[in-house]
Amino acid sequence: MKLLDIGEVAARTGIKASALRYYEEAGLISSVSRHGLRRQFLPDVLLRLRLISMGKSAGFSLTEIAAMFGSDGAPDLPRDVLHQKADRIDRQIRELSALRDTLRHVADCPAPSHMECPSFRRLVTLSGRHAARREKTRRGGREFG
Amino acid sequence: MKLLDIGEVAARTGIKASALRYYEEAGLISSVSRHGLRRQFLPDVLLRLRLISMGKSAGFSLTEIAAMFGSDGAPDLPRDVLHQKADRIDRQIRELSALRDTLRHVADCPAPSHMECPSFRRLVTLSGRHAARREKTRRGGREFG
DNA sequence: GCTTGACCTCAAGTCGGCTTGAAGTGGCAG
């Protein structure tokens, strides 16, 4: 079983050793042994780090990510919670698509002021067609989306 | 021309007044006048705030967002830069889709350890099929994705 | 004309996510 030195993990993932230590501290990854002082990781950590990176992309906090992927890398959460997370990601994908389309539109549309371009306004407003949820919508709440 | 009081903007968007003031400070939005002390905004600010919210979703910093959407809400950047941003978003969408699929898979797959489930591993590894870029890949760099 | 309450300013505080610096350790090459 070949183990990876923290330095190698850093090199292969592009994540600094300091960040890896921080992740371990936070319970996101774990080293299986030491070689001298040096942490050694199972190769699986690479997969796990990809998962973490994706989670971060999706705007989840490290704490949420830790909760999502339990000890063996498999989510511990009940099915419905997982599906909720997936739904949240779906909404975000829609938002991102709208932004991407908006940027591309703007790159190509010659209108003098985009605020007056109907296609522009339509793009921005798209994906926002549900009522603005008010009230304490703290952490994880979608703002007026 | 009906103007919006900051309180109304806050109510309609779900963004706290303090955050709106912060955004104004940062040059992301601007108030057009005061009623007494109170900031008044053009209705367009709502659209602009949607744009900002989307940009945040996409992981752009406020500074990047400010650069993206110039004074009138229209991006100031050269076409190719805009397309680059759009490409970055596209990659992120792919990552998010992979995460979403992974979550859904895990919610439904009965394998005891997902680390050993080939579909799981495939899903995680998907969207990661280009070489890990090393070196100072600070801010905006995609990690091993 | 006084109170009220939603706003104002400005400085300081908070939180997440790391990074940096100082001081130490230990395997390995020469």
Added chain:
DNA sequence: CTGCCACTTCAAGCCGACTTGAGGTCAAGC
């Protein structure tokens, strides 16, 4: 045996994005 150098710990620092608190202002309603 001696460096060396990549790692270690721990505390402190930093940045972005806000929030909070103290103290102030002012249009509107009674």
